Every structure is written in C-alpha cells, then in structure tokens.
Amino acid sequence: MDTRSETIYGTYYDGQVADPRDVIFTVVEVEPAGIDPRDELRFYSQMVIFLEIKDRKLDHEIAHWDIASIYAKPSRKGELRLAANGQLPGARLVVSDARMAKTVRDHLPHLARHKSKRRARQSGLIIMATLAMASVVGAYLYGIPLLAGRIVGLIPAQTExxxxxxxVGQLADAFSEEGGLALCDADPESMANVAIRRFTTEALAGVDTPFSVDIQVVNNEIPNAFALPGGHAYYFAGLLGQTDNPDQFAGVMAHEIGHVVHRHGMQQLISTAGTGLLVGFVLGDITGLSVAGGVGASLINTSFSREAEREADTFSYQVAQRLNFDASGLADLLDKIGEDDADSLAMALLSTHPLNQERRAALAAFEQNSQAQVPAFSDEEWEAIRSMCGASETSAPSTTPSGKVKTKG
Amino acid sequence: MPTPTTSQTTISFLGTRWRLFGILLSGYLLMLMTLGMYRFWLVTNKRRFYWSHTQIHGEAMEYTGTAVQLLVGFLLALAIFLPLYGFFFYLSTQSPAATVYGYMGAGIFMFFLTGYAAYRGRRFLLSRTLWRGIRFSQEGNAWAYAIRRFLWICLAIVTVGLAYPFMVASLWKYRYNHTWFGDRKCEFTGSWRTIAGPYYFIYFMFVGFIVAGLYFSGAMTSGKAVNVEDFGDNLIVVGMFAGAGFVSFIAYFYLRARITSRMLSSVTIGKAKLVVRVRARALFWQQFSYTILVSIVAVMFLLLLGYIMGDILQPLMEKNETSLNEVLKLGWYNLVIFGLIYLSFMASLTMLAELVFGLGFWRLVARGTIIENETDLRTIRARGEESALVGEGLADALNVGAY
Incomplete structure (x- = not known):
C-alpha cells in the first residue's frame, strides 16, 4: 500500500548539466509488506519514504531521493532548496511557491530537526571561538607580563x-622640542660626574648583572628620571631642582639602576608588542599596523607595572641599607615625577602603579640599619651635582611644562 | 516566450533593506558579545542574503560557503601575519630613519599583497557560488595577478593616470579569462578602448580646466600689480578651478557607472553575453541619500548624547578642558555608557554604508543586467569537485572584497 502526498511543483537541477527541469514530485510512503501495522515501531521503521521526481512535460521519473538523505540548503524566505546526500553536490530540488514549500516541510519533519541541530552546532562553535578569544585576552592580561619576564631571560645582554x-637615538628626537637630552655637564671627569659614577659602581657592587649603568644628568626642565634597557639612565634638571638632599638623589638613582638590573624596559617592550597583537586579533586587523608603530617611543610613554616599580623600590632600599644612607625621601621624590600628568591618575584608577601610601608603607616595613646613617654624597659632591645644570638656586618650576613625554621612573 | 534572434534574460533582486538591516543589527550585537568572533558568521549570513535573493531567469543563486571556512582561513592568515608583525616590531626598535624606510617598504609589500588577497578572495567567492546546480570557479595564479596589478598601478602613477584604461582592461581580462562557469570559460572581449572615450574625455576636461586656471592666474600676476579692477580676471581663474572641481565630482559617478557598465558588458560565456547598464544618476542618488542619512544619524546621536550625558559632561564643557585626567573623573559607569554610544555610532555608520552602497550597488548591477542567449548556458556541464579552498583569510585581514 503506497501513500502519496499531493503533487508539488518544483525545479530540479541534476548537478551535472546547467539545465533546469520543471518537475512534479510527490512524497511516497511505501508500507512494509508482511508486517502487522499494529506493531507500530517495526511497521514505521521499515516504511520506505522517498521523493518521486517526474519531468512535468514527459511525465516520467527522473530522480528518486530517499527521504533520509534529504536536507535543506539556506535560501530566501518562502523558497525551499533541497539537496540530498549521495547525489551530485550541485543537485537541487527547488520549490519556489511558499504554500507548496510548507506542504513539503510538513511531510519532511526531519528538515526542521536538522535545522535546529545545525543551529545548535553553530552556536557551539561560536561559543567555542568566543571562549578561545576570551582565553587569549585572559592569557594576555595575566600571561604576557609573566611571559615577558621569561622571554627577557632569553635575550642576550648584548642585544639589549x-x-x-x-x-637613545629615538629619544633624542622625541625630546627635541623640550631641549633634547643635552648633558648638563659634558666633562666626564668633573667632580659631579665622578661622584655619580662612584655611586653607580658602589650600588652595583656584588649585584649579578651583565649591565653597567651610565646615569646622565640632562638639561631638561621636565621633572623626570628614567632608565632604558641596557643601562642608560637619565636624571632631568627639572627633577634635580626639586631634589632636596643627596640621599633622595641617591635613592632615585638606585631605583633607576634597579629597573636596569631587573630588565624592566625590555619586559615592557615585549608586553607592548603583545598588546598590539592582541588588539589586532580581536579587531580582525591582524596586520597590527595601527598598534605596532613606534614601539621604542611607546616605551617612554608607558609606566612600568606595579610589580616592576616594587622591584625597583626594593632594589633601592637594599642599596640604601648596604651603603647606609637614608632612603626615606625616595617616595616623596618619585611622586613628583609626572605629578601633574593624567597618566598617573589613570594608572591609579587601573591600580597598576604603586601609590604613594603603598610606597611609604613598604619603606617603613623595610628594616633600617641601626648604625648612624651617612649621606650618600659629601657636601662638596652634592654642591657640585646641584650646580651641574647652571644656577642650582632657581626655584623649581611651579608648573610642569606640558611635555609630550611623560615618564614614570 | 517569443524568442527573437537573441533571447534576453533579466536578473532580479528580491532582497529588502529591512531584511539586511535585521541581519546586520543582530550580527553587530553578537559580535559585541563574542569579542568579534561572530564576524565570520555575519559575513556568511550577508552573502547568503545577497546570493539567495538574486535570481537569474527567476532561478536563485546559492552561496555554499560556511563560516567555519572563513574562521580557518583567518587562522591561516595569522601564520602569514605573525612574522610580518614581528618584523614591524623589530623595525620600530631601530633608528628613526630605518623605521620610516622599513614602514614604507612594508607598506608597499602590503599593498602588493592586497592584490594577491583580492584574487584569492574572488576565487573563494566564485567557487562557493552555485547557479542551476553548477559551480563557478577561477583559475590563474594569484601571485601573477598581484605582480601584474602592482606593475600596472606603478605605471598608472608614473603616467599621471594616462595608463589607467590599459590597466583596467588588462586586469579585467586576467580575471575574467580565468573565470569558469562549470566547464565553460568566460571571455573578456573588451580592451582599453572600451572605456577610453569616457575616461579621456573626463581626464582632459579636468586637465584643461586646471591648465586654463593656471594660465589665467599666471597672466594676471606676471603683468602688472594686482588691483581691485582685475577682479574680473580673478573670477575667470576661480571659475576654471571650480570647473575642475566640478568635473572631478561628476567624474566619480560618471566614470564608475560607465566603467562598470562597459566592462561587464564585455563579458561573454560561450554564446551568452552580459549587457549591463548602470546609470551615473543612480550612483549620485545613493551618495546623496547616504549623506542625508548620515547627517540625520549624527544629529540624533548628538541629541542622545546631550540628553543622557548632559549633566555629566557639563563640568567638562565649562572647563573647556578634555584632558584624560578630567575624563577619568567621570567614573567607570559613565565611561562605559560613553563607549557604548560611541561604538553604536560607528556601527550605525558602517550599517548605513552597507545598506545604501552595498545593497544599492548590488541591486543596481543586478537590475541593470540582461543576459543575451541564456539558452546557450543550458549545455554547460559541472566540472570537478568543489576545491578544498579554505576561507579568504588574507582578504579578510587586509579588508578587501566588498561583499
């Protein structure tokens, strides 16, 4: 006993020749012979259902699609495009009439099931892709700073x-508007430079590092001090004017030496490169062109992480302890660096930068030597250092020049 | 249907802007929620929309590509871009001069790569396009195309645009002579002459105005000292330059319409032939309505911003200071709202462009196209299996390929 659906009009493409065939087709259900219809499970599982596709003019069967192999292709609303496994990849049966398309759907309930299954699979994929992306972001936030520290260990000291x-070359350009990086005292044998060199050597004594640090006092009115990868460090005249005593000066220098010893500059660069890559990845602009520009310059525009600052502070305190001078002024002075710039507030909000209180607390926790402390520089030396950049008596500029370059030592 | 000596078949486009708007809106929202990962699905949905609503001889096209293919293509493109990124990073650590030259070199390389990506992207699209159960495909070598394109563009620049028609003809020829529908190859029958008329007409008109403007201004200043009575001459100069400006304004619509129409009309497959007519006027109206719509959207966003953020932004306005410091004092909550408004504004602009230009141009070309001798296409046979190309990752990354 065969059951036939009503006749449906469609267009058939065999996937072999680009010749559309106007067809009529019916859904045919062939009842299995010799099975009791009351045994529903067996009866219906043995039932054969297929599409009988006939040429509309010639009225002979041109295709025979088994129902289980049929699936729907995406199409516009109101049109049904059917394809079947086992047929050529381009074979299609298209029903353009919305009412007839509904009739077919009613006879082929598994199409709707396939569709929701496919949707679920796609949603799963999208969720997976999103999770993968989220983990990339997470890996960046927590992993890259960690990784940067490891990668730095792989970079030879000479390269750094x-x-x-x-x-140094890039920096001279960046600072050219504010007076460049001209040395305050070009004579390496002057009392001030000798004293600074002596301090640097003492600070590095017994420290296991491949770098030798060269601190230069430069004639620039921005209150600033920073260290570059590889050992160049700068102390700006603007900050020197606000430095009250030799121990503060020594403390800040030791802090910068700490950055060099811990290779923070290099870590920072690697992190920046990672950021660029990540932003590009999310935005789909994987060329990262927009982000990669001037990484060297970006080094001086960004602050070191909280962790890096803490390490540099610790180094500074250790030096103070070893050389027996008073490092308590460090927190005050470091705070003056970039005091007025917006970045410092942003950093405070993002809490990646040690706030003054935290720094003071850390300092207090650090055990001071019981012996009487001796200033890091003699009076004569300190006087020479203070007058390196000409008139030392000039009061510190009350307002910070709006420098393009904002740096946190 | 009465069949004259050449039968004429039309193409219709049934898609509506509302439907595309729905696809785009949900797509953008999902992109936001999936950290951008949804874009491969959005692109796929968009293509399905365009393809399935385009009917040639009443028979819809089908886009058979999937989002996963695009995703895989993107990951493969990463493999090319990671070293490139490393190179950029390395460059930026070098001396300023090396950085500048390095970036220039890299920029030229990227420009070269764009041609490669565009050709690969076209190949992907064609191989995923099905009509009458038969697939399109593209042969040819993407590198060869990229080199050809690069050299032609160099030549066009050197000749101040005079070589442009030759370039266009050469590239179209390469593309279409390597394009197949089933087992039949397309043929590009045009040459530089196809567009030479409109192009050089506009070109020399523009040059003429500029030269005349320069001539009159030169005649004015080289003679006696400029005085107020010479204003008449001055007006001529202004008029000449205004004329040049007007020509270049017209040229954008006029040339785009003519070049699209004439080049596409030079494409044949066997005895079948495309006849395309896109009107400059229609392109102008698209631009016009886009400008109006963008203005409306911009005003609406400004009002919205004023309404929601007025009180909050007030202190900023008063101080007339927009330092990061001040902005951050607004607090996280307001910053997030601000960011969302900004994002939705940018999304609105992209969406408008897609709705007006994307859909508009597709529909113009579809409705302006007639296929002559369509019956000849009915003997075309399928050729080979769908190639195992994965998505056009490079094209995606370099942002080429409009649809």
Missing amino acids: IDFGETI
Whole structure:
C-alpha cells in the first residue's frame, strides 16, 4: 500500500548539466509488506519514504531521493532548496511557491530537526571561538607580563645593550622640542660626574648583572628620571631642582639602576608588542599596523607595572641599607615625577602603579640599619651635582611644562 | 516566450533593506558579545542574503560557503601575519630613519599583497557560488595577478593616470579569462578602448580646466600689480578651478557607472553575453541619500548624547578642558555608557554604508543586467569537485572584497 502526498511543483537541477527541469514530485510512503501495522515501531521503521521526481512535460521519473538523505540548503524566505546526500553536490530540488514549500516541510519533519541541530552546532562553535578569544585576552592580561619576564631571560645582554643605543637615538628626537637630552655637564671627569659614577659602581657592587649603568644628568626642565634597557639612565634638571638632599638623589638613582638590573624596559617592550597583537586579533586587523608603530617611543610613554616599580623600590632600599644612607625621601621624590600628568591618575584608577601610601608603607616595613646613617654624597659632591645644570638656586618650576613625554621612573 | 534572434534574460533582486538591516543589527550585537568572533558568521549570513535573493531567469543563486571556512582561513592568515608583525616590531626598535624606510617598504609589500588577497578572495567567492546546480570557479595564479596589478598601478602613477584604461582592461581580462562557469570559460572581449572615450574625455576636461586656471592666474600676476579692477580676471581663474572641481565630482559617478557598465558588458560565456547598464544618476542618488542619512544619524546621536550625558559632561564643557585626567573623573559607569554610544555610532555608520552602497550597488548591477542567449548556458556541464579552498583569510585581514 503506497501513500502519496499531493503533487508539488518544483525545479530540479541534476548537478551535472546547467539545465533546469520543471518537475512534479510527490512524497511516497511505501508500507512494509508482511508486517502487522499494529506493531507500530517495526511497521514505521521499515516504511520506505522517498521523493518521486517526474519531468512535468514527459511525465516520467527522473530522480528518486530517499527521504533520509534529504536536507535543506539556506535560501530566501518562502523558497525551499533541497539537496540530498549521495547525489551530485550541485543537485537541487527547488520549490519556489511558499504554500507548496510548507506542504513539503510538513511531510519532511526531519528538515526542521536538522535545522535546529545545525543551529545548535553553530552556536557551539561560536561559543567555542568566543571562549578561545576570551582565553587569549585572559592569557594576555595575566600571561604576557609573566611571559615577558621569561622571554627577557632569553635575550642576550648584548642585544639589549645595542637595543638601548637605538632607543637613545629615538629619544633624542622625541625630546627635541623640550631641549633634547643635552648633558648638563659634558666633562666626564668633573667632580659631579665622578661622584655619580662612584655611586653607580658602589650600588652595583656584588649585584649579578651583565649591565653597567651610565646615569646622565640632562638639561631638561621636565621633572623626570628614567632608565632604558641596557643601562642608560637619565636624571632631568627639572627633577634635580626639586631634589632636596643627596640621599633622595641617591635613592632615585638606585631605583633607576634597579629597573636596569631587573630588565624592566625590555619586559615592557615585549608586553607592548603583545598588546598590539592582541588588539589586532580581536579587531580582525591582524596586520597590527595601527598598534605596532613606534614601539621604542611607546616605551617612554608607558609606566612600568606595579610589580616592576616594587622591584625597583626594593632594589633601592637594599642599596640604601648596604651603603647606609637614608632612603626615606625616595617616595616623596618619585611622586613628583609626572605629578601633574593624567597618566598617573589613570594608572591609579587601573591600580597598576604603586601609590604613594603603598610606597611609604613598604619603606617603613623595610628594616633600617641601626648604625648612624651617612649621606650618600659629601657636601662638596652634592654642591657640585646641584650646580651641574647652571644656577642650582632657581626655584623649581611651579608648573610642569606640558611635555609630550611623560615618564614614570 | 517569443524568442527573437537573441533571447534576453533579466536578473532580479528580491532582497529588502529591512531584511539586511535585521541581519546586520543582530550580527553587530553578537559580535559585541563574542569579542568579534561572530564576524565570520555575519559575513556568511550577508552573502547568503545577497546570493539567495538574486535570481537569474527567476532561478536563485546559492552561496555554499560556511563560516567555519572563513574562521580557518583567518587562522591561516595569522601564520602569514605573525612574522610580518614581528618584523614591524623589530623595525620600530631601530633608528628613526630605518623605521620610516622599513614602514614604507612594508607598506608597499602590503599593498602588493592586497592584490594577491583580492584574487584569492574572488576565487573563494566564485567557487562557493552555485547557479542551476553548477559551480563557478577561477583559475590563474594569484601571485601573477598581484605582480601584474602592482606593475600596472606603478605605471598608472608614473603616467599621471594616462595608463589607467590599459590597466583596467588588462586586469579585467586576467580575471575574467580565468573565470569558469562549470566547464565553460568566460571571455573578456573588451580592451582599453572600451572605456577610453569616457575616461579621456573626463581626464582632459579636468586637465584643461586646471591648465586654463593656471594660465589665467599666471597672466594676471606676471603683468602688472594686482588691483581691485582685475577682479574680473580673478573670477575667470576661480571659475576654471571650480570647473575642475566640478568635473572631478561628476567624474566619480560618471566614470564608475560607465566603467562598470562597459566592462561587464564585455563579458561573454560561450554564446551568452552580459549587457549591463548602470546609470551615473543612480550612483549620485545613493551618495546623496547616504549623506542625508548620515547627517540625520549624527544629529540624533548628538541629541542622545546631550540628553543622557548632559549633566555629566557639563563640568567638562565649562572647563573647556578634555584632558584624560578630567575624563577619568567621570567614573567607570559613565565611561562605559560613553563607549557604548560611541561604538553604536560607528556601527550605525558602517550599517548605513552597507545598506545604501552595498545593497544599492548590488541591486543596481543586478537590475541593470540582461543576459543575451541564456539558452546557450543550458549545455554547460559541472566540472570537478568543489576545491578544498579554505576561507579568504588574507582578504579578510587586509579588508578587501566588498561583499
């Protein structure tokens, strides 16, 4: 006993020749012979259902699609496009009449099931892709700073030193508007420079590092001090004017030396590169062109992480302890660096930068030597250092020049 | 249907802007929620929309590509871009001069790569396009195309645009002579002459105005000292330059319409032939309505911003200071709202462009196209299996390929 659906009009493509055939087709259900219809499970599972597709003019069967192999292709609303496994990939049966398309759907309930299954699979994929992306973001937020520390260990010291040299070139350009990086005292044998060199050597004594640090006092009115990868460090005249005593000066210098020893500059660069890559990844602009520009310059525009600052502070305190001077002024002075710039507030909000209180607390926790402390520089030396950049008596500029370059030591 | 000596078949486009708007809106929202990952699905949905609503001889096209293919293509493109990114990073650590030259070199390389990506993207699209159960495909070498394109563009620049028609003809020829529908190859029958008329007409008109403007201004200043009575001459100069400006304004619509129409009308497959007519006027109206719509959207967003953020932004306005410091004092909550408004504004602009230009141009070309001798296409046979190309990752990354 065969059951036939009403006749449906469609267009048939065999996937072999680009010749559309106007067809009529019916859904045919062939009842299995010799099975009791009351045994529903067996009866219906043995039932054969297929599409009988006939040429409309010639009225002979041109295709025979088994129902289980049929699936729907995406199409516009009101049109049904059927394809079947086992047929050529381009074979299609298209029903353009919305009412007839509904009739077919009613006879082929598994199409709707396939559709929801496919939807679920796609949603799963989208969720997976999103989770993958989220984990990339997470890996960046927590992983890259961690990784940067490891990767830095793989970079030879000489590479970092060479690299520092090229940054010096870039920096001179960046600061050219504010007076460049002209030395306050070009004579390396002057009392001030000798004293600074002596301090640097003492600070590094017994420290296991491949770098030698060269601190230069430069004639620039921005209150600033920073260290570059490889050992160049700068102390700006603007900050020197606000430095009250030799121990503060020594403390800040030791802090910068700490950055060099811990290779924070290099870590920062690697993190920046990672950021660029990530932003590009999310936006789909994987060329990262928009982000990669001037990484060297970006080094001086960004602050070191809270962790890096803490390490540099610790280094500074250790030096103070070893050389027996008073490092308590460090927190005050470091706070003056970039005091007035917006970045510092942003950093405070993002809480990646140690706030003054935290720094003071850390300092208080640090055990001071019981012996009487001796200033890091003699009075004569300190006087020489203070007058390096000409008139030392000039009061510190009350307002910070709106420098393009904002740096946190 | 009465069949004259050449039968004429039309193409219709049934898609509506509302439907596309729905696809785009839900797509953008999902992109926001999926950190951008949904874009491969959005692109796929968009293509399905365009393809399935385009009917040639009443028979719809079908886009058979999937989002996963695009996703895989993107990951493969990463493999090319990671080293490139490393190179950029390395460059930026070098001396300023090296950085500049390096970036220039890399920029030229990227420009070259764009041609490669565009050709690969076209190949992907064609191989995923089905009509009458038969697939399109594209042969040819993407590198060869990229080199050809690059050299032609260099030549066009060197000749101040005079070589442009030759370039266009050469590239179209390469593309279409390597395009197949089933087992039949397309043929590009045009040459530089196809567009030479409109192009050089506009070109020399523009040059003429500029030269005349320069001539009159030169005649004015080289003679005696400029005085107020010479204003008449001055007006001529202004008029000449205004004329040049007007020509270049017209040229955008006029040339785009003519070049699209004439080049597409030079494409044949066997005895079948495309006849395309896109009107400059229609392109102008698209631009016009886009400008109006963008203005409306911009005003609406400004009002919205004023309404929601007025009180909050007030102190900023008063101080007339927009330092990061001040902005951050607004607090996170307001910043998020601000960011969302900004994002939705940008999304609105992209959406408008897609709705007006994307859909508009597709529909113009579809409705302006007639296929002559369509019956000849009925003997075309399928050729080979769908190639195992994965998505056009490079094209996606380089942002080429409009649809």
